[in-house]
Amino acid sequence: MTTSAKSNHIGRKISRIRELKDMKQEALALAMGTNQQAISIIENSDTIDYEKLKEVARALGVSIEAIENFSDEAVFNIISNTVNNHDSASSNSIFQYQPTFNPLDKVIELYERLVQVEKDKNVFMEKLLKEKKE
Structure with a gap:
């Protein structure tokens, strides 16, 4: 009933x-x-x-x-409609995403920064070793 x-x-x-x-x-x-x-x-x-x-x-x-x-x-109903609409919108936007920068340039930039940090660290370590020997 x-x-x-x-x-x-x-x-x-x-x-x-x-x-x-x-x-x-x-x-x-x-x-x-x-x-x-x-x-x-x-x-x-x-x-x-x-x-x-x-x-x-x-x-x-x-x-x-x-x-x-x-x-x-x-x-x-509102939640269901929102989730369904959002899911389809987000899956479509993944394929339509066009960055305003070249991602490869960003990778190279990060790599160069990492290399520079390592160089600075080596200079610092060598300085510490020289001071310790004196």
């Missing part, structure tokens, strides 16, 4: 948004100027008054409408 009634448990929506933002109840409580127990009560409430909802939305950095219309399915 399936139910087509959509859950409108506002506290659960607040909890999910908070979790998606990787925020603990204590952090939300601090942002709202209250304590963790008050946040727990809000998240277990089926409904909350408009002023409290406005305060929660401000602390979470989302709109009231985002809380009221939140659904896990929408989040999963």
Whole structure:
């Protein structure tokens, strides 16, 4: 048996948004100027008054409408579409990448710097050996 009634448990929506933002109840409580127990009560409430909802939305950095219309399915759809689009875009961009410099020139430059460092190190070591012998 399936139910087509959509859950409108506002506290659960607040909890999910908070979790998606990787925020603990204590952090939300601090942002709202209250304590963790008050946040727990809000998240277990089926409904909350408009002023409290406005305060929660401000602390979470989302709109009231985002809380009221939140659904896990929408989040999963957004993530799925974003990941799929990003994957295809990034794989295409690998083949289209054209550096503004010659990579071989950079390798030669790094090699020359490495050789110079080794030469400087040898000069320094020879100087130390001469000082030690004197």
